[in-house]
Amino acid sequence: MDRHSEVQQLKGVGPEAEKDLERLGISTIEDLWFHIPFRYENIEIRPIEDIEHNEQATISGEMIGEARVRRYSKAKNILTFRLDSGGHAIEVTAFNRAFLKGKLSPGMTITVTGKWNRSRAQVTAKHIEIGERQERTPYDPIYQLTGKLTNRQLKTWIADLSRNREVFPLEMLPFSIREKYKLPSIEETLRQLHQPQDAEQLKHARRRFIYEEFLTFQLRMHAYKHALRKSEYLEGLQDDQERVSTFIQGLPFTLTGAQERSLQEILFDMRSGHRMNRLLQGDVGSGKTAVAAIAMYAAVTAGKQAALMVPTEILAGQHYEAFKEMFADDPVNVSVLTGSTKAAERRDIIEQLENKEVDLIIGTHALIQPDVPIPKLGLVVTDEQHRFGVKQRRALKEKGDPDVLFMTATPIPRTLAITAYGDMDVSRIDELPTGRKAVETYWVNMSLFERVVNFIKREIQNKRQVYFVCPLIEESEQLDVQNAIDLHAQLQAILSGDRVGLLHGRLHNDEKREVMEQFTSQNLDVLVATTVIEVGVNVPNATCMVIYDADRFGLAQLHQLRGRVGRGHNQSYCILLANPSSETGKERMRIMTETTDGFVLAEEDLKLRGPGELLGKKQSGMPKFRLADPVHDYRALETARQDAKSLFESSSFWEDPEYEALRTDLVTSGALSEDKLD
Ligand code: ADP
Ligand code: MG
Numbered sequence: 258m259d260r261h262s263e264v265q266q267l268k269g270v271g272p273e274a275e276k277d278l279e280r281l282g283i284s285t286i287e288d289l290w291f292h293i294p295f296r297y298e299n300i301e302i303r304p305i306e307d308i309e310h311n312e313q314a315t316i317s318g319e320m321i322g323e324a325r326v327r328r329y330s331k332a333k334n335i336l337t338f339r340l341d342s343g344g345h346a347i348e349v350t351a352f353n354r355a356f357l358k359g360k361l362s363p364g365m366t367i368t369v370t371g372k373w374n375r376s377r378a379q380v381t382a383k384h385i386e387i388g389e390r391q392e393r394t395p396y397d398p399i400y401q402l403t404g405k406l407t408n409r410q411l412k413t414w415i416a417d418l419s420r421n422r423e424v425f426p427l428e429m430l431p432f433s434i435r436e437k438y439k440l441p442s443i444e445e446t447l448r449q450l451h452q453p454q455d456a457e458q459l460k461h462a463r464r465r466f467i468y469e470e471f472l473t474f475q476l477r478m479h480a481y482k483h484a485l486r487k488s489e490y491l492e493g494l495q496d497d498q499e500r501v502s503t504f505i506q507g508l509p510f511t512l513t514g515a516q517e518r519s520l521q522e523i524l525f526d527m528r529s530g531h532r533m534n535r536l537l538q539g540d541v542g543s544g545k546t547a548v549a550a551i552a553m554y555a556a557v558t559a560g561k562q563a564a565l566m567v568p569t570e571i572l573a574g575q576h577y578e579a580f581k582e583m584f585a586d587d588p589v590n591v592s593v594l595t596g597s598t599k600a601a602e603r604r605d606i607i608e609q610l611e612n613k614e615v616d617l618i619i620g621t622h623a624l625i626q627p628d629v630p631i632p633k634l635g636l637v638v639t640d641e642q643h644r645f646g647v648k649q650r651r652a653l654k655e656k657g658d659p660d661v662l663f664m665t666a667t668p669i670p671r672t673l674a675i676t677a678y679g680d681m682d683v684s685r686i687d688e689l690p691t692g693r694k695a696v697e698t699y700w701v702n703m704s705l706f707e708r709v710v711n712f713i714k715r716e717i718q719n720k721r722q723v724y725f726v727c728p729l730i731e732e733s734e735q736l737d738v739q740n741a742i743d744l745h746a747q748l749q750a751i752l753s754g755d756r757v758g759l760l761h762g763r764l765h766n767d768e769k770r771e772v773m774e775q776f777t778s779q780n781l782d783v784l785v786a787t788t789v790i791e792v793g794v795n796v797p798n799a800t801c802m803v804i805y806d807a808d809r810f811g812l813a814q815l816h817q818l819r820g821r822v823g824r825g826h827n828q829s830y831c832i833l834l835a836n837p838s839s840e841t842g843k844e845r846m847r848i849m850t851e852t853t854d855g856f857v858l859a860e861e862d863l864k865l866r867g868p869g870e871l872l873g874k875k876q877s878g879m880p881k882f883r884l885a886d887p888v889h890d891y892r893a894l895e896t897a898r899q900d901a902k903s904l905f906e907s908s909s910f911w912e913d914p915e916y917e918a919l920r921t922d923l924v925t926s927g928a929l930s931e932d933k934l935d
Pocket of ligand 2: 542545546640
């Protein structure tokens with residue numbers, strides 16, 4: 258067995274586990290190694306004084322007196338006993354552990370893990386360990402899971418793997434770099450990330466992993482840019498500028514200054530002899546799509562075809578409707594193609610694309626597959642997360658090397674955007690259309706749920722619509738869905754039942770579209786949803802967004818969610834239902850109520866998350882890193898960027914054996930063709 262072996266060769270990985278692992282993108286041993294825990298539970302024993310009320314903690318002490326059991330039924334019982342923990346008498350309660358009673362006796366050392374109730378000096382224990390503590394890592398890794406996979410299984414498989422040095426991934430970083438920054442080896446790094454021994458070592462392991470992710474990313478960017486520069490001089494777009502201005506004048510609104518500026522930057526790129534590779538950044542509702550539509554129109558007037566790629570079928574449908582309307586007076590033929598387009602229709606569309614009858618095609622990622630011919634492709638616009646990997650860029654090149662415009666609502670500060678999107682030019686829409694009212698945001702305690710319901714009843718009476726976003730359970734999509742189903746049932750009972758819709762990730766695409774259509778056409782008053790609505794849905798009549806357990810979401814995500822309302826002329830509201838237990842959670846809620854400016858929020862996020870927090874939240878719109886976060890780890894990103902640059906320009910990088918792994922990565926990732934290495 259080595260790093261390339263399939264996971265099913267591992268003991269205990271059966272066909273079912275194999276499928277679940279596959280859904281997490283894990284098919285080889287190496288993939289499993291790179292499935293890094295997304296957080297750790299601190300199971301270090303701590304003194305009572307240091308533990309916050311309601312916090313999960315591990316406490317140790319000597320047992321005082323006898324344990325007692327109360328029985329409620331055959332299966333239900335409560336075990337209680339008392340501990341002396343560093344001079345504090347505390348009570349331990351555990352459900353259905355009657356069987357432990359016989360093993361407990363006064364004077365024993367006991368370690369328990371559970372929720373600490375400070376006012377009652379009591380722990381509700383999830384784990385009870387009798388005797389001195391077992392040898393155990395101080396941090397318990399928590400993995401992203403799916404299906405029937407358990408955290409325990411992942412830990413066992415990793416433990417099995419870590420006994421065999423042959424199965425570790427290749428060391429990418431040369432010794433000279435590791436020494437310069439005091440970074441551990443890849444083997445040591447992965448051991449720490451999966452089985453951390455202490456906070457300090459874990460920190461270094463994370464540091465190394467993040468640096469490596471950034472360095473390889475930046476090297477690929479360089480290689481790619483290098484290849485771009487080499488490409489032959491191209492003919493610029495020859496659009497019909499008069500038709501373009503007439504089109505802009507025909508829009509039902511005047512462009513904001515920022516939209517106008519961005520549009521000029523885009524058109525300049527398109528008309529130049531270089532391929533455009535531009536990022537259009539702006540808050541939700543700032544009018545990115547409108548700008549993109551004009552750019553696509555310009556491409557069409559030059560006899561080209563344009564494609565708009567969006568992350569979901571729902572969005573594809575919405576954009577299709579909006580674009581049809583926008584181009585109603587023009588001879589622009591718009592079509593939509595997604596995974597659920599019927600076979601016959603798909604054939605038609607493909608034929609029309611081939612004959613250049615379709616000018617503007619909207620769809621999901623499927624659009625750039627090889628079997629979809631777009632012979633005159635001049636411009637590709639992609640919405641939100643769809644940043645192309647280098648391989649997809651290759652595919653695009655084969656489709657005629659179009660100009661590319663990425664749109665993102667992720668409000669990262671300008672300097673960061675330039676670093677993170679190292680290969681792109683950036684246009685920024687930092688101004689909302691006039692007349693748009695800021696969304697009023699309130700932070701409300703959960704106990705006031707009824708008042709919130711009364712509030713939304715009023716909105717509904719005024720013929721407005723409401724989103725209800727469910728709590729986020731990161732460990733399990735299953736629980737997310739269950740939450741949504743429960744909340745949906747609850748709201749159906751309180752409100753008019755058939756006017757409350759439900760949207761979650763487990764629904765079929767047809768069902769999702771159906772629900773969205775119902776909501777858009779105002780046949781539904783309320784839409785209960787998991788975070789699937791995060792991406793780009795546009796229903797201007799929706800004026801209220803209620804976010805359940807809002808403190809579980811990061812600021813960036815809350816901002817995205819809030820952007821779903823405030824899109825029409827009516828005053829809109831965002832209600833954050835939350836009883837945050839941490840100071841950071843409270844601070845987040847406060848900031849959300851104080852500002853609606855995405856860039857301010859991004860800066861605050863940067864501050865709040867500060868160093869040392871073991872949370873690797875993925876930023877949407879960013880290239881996918883496993884651990885690294887361009888916002889949080891911006892210093893490492895900057896270091897890696899400079900290192901990549903000087904490596905790339907040095908001769909030793911291209912010659913020394915110690916850089917071989919990094920060179921090979923450039924080829925396997927597709928950033929560099931093999932012959933460039935000779
Ligand atoms: P984004 O893609 O940035 O989320 P959109 O382009 O979808 O924003 O614009 C959001 C809404 O605002 C749409 O209904 C759009 O028609 C409208 N809109 C766009 N630009 C303007 C403008 N300059 N003035 C008024 N309304 C605008
Ligand atoms: Mg949009």
